[in-house]
Amino acid sequence: MSALAPGVAPRSKADLAMIMDIPVTMQVVLGTAVMPVANLVKLGRGAVVKLDTNIGDPVDLIVNGRIVARGEVVVLETEESRFGITLTEIVPPGSRPQRTKNGGV
Numbered sequence: 001m002s003a004l005a006p007g008v009a010p011r012s013k014a015d016l017a018m019i020m021d022i023p024v025t026m027q028v029v030l031g032t033a034v035m036p037v038a039n040l041v042k043l044g045r046g047a048v049v050k051l052d053t054n055i056g057d058p059v060d061l062i063v064n065g066r067i068v069a070r071g072e073v074v075v076l077e078t079e080e081s082r083f084g085i086t087l088t089e090i091v092p093p094g095s096r097p098q099r100t101k102n103g104g105v
Contacts, residue, residue, distance in 0.1 A: 027062045028085055030073070058088060067091050 031051030043049070053059070058070035071085035 024063050029060045029062060059085060061085065061087070
């Protein structure tokens with residue numbers, strides 16, 4: 001028998017199967033911007049908002065409000081009008097920062 005912490009039961013495939021259909025919200029955050037409301041209300045079609053991210057910087061993959069990975073933005077080869085990301089880093093579970101409401105970590 002394997003050594004488990006007291007009160008911790010081994011996971012079976014049936015236990016994991018129960019959670020596999022639970023929907024989660026996934027976001028890819030390209031960058032953030034902070035501006036006064038006065039500038040926000042002046043925005044219109046064609047306006048450019050400068051983000052805090054540079055070209056080539058990794059983007060955050062967020063699941064249910066927590067950063068779980070980082071990656072690079074790519075154009076999908078099969079659908080040139082769509083973006084995707086290539087994962088470059090998986091954030092370890094113990095160090096997953098939560099995104100704040102204003103977009104920062």
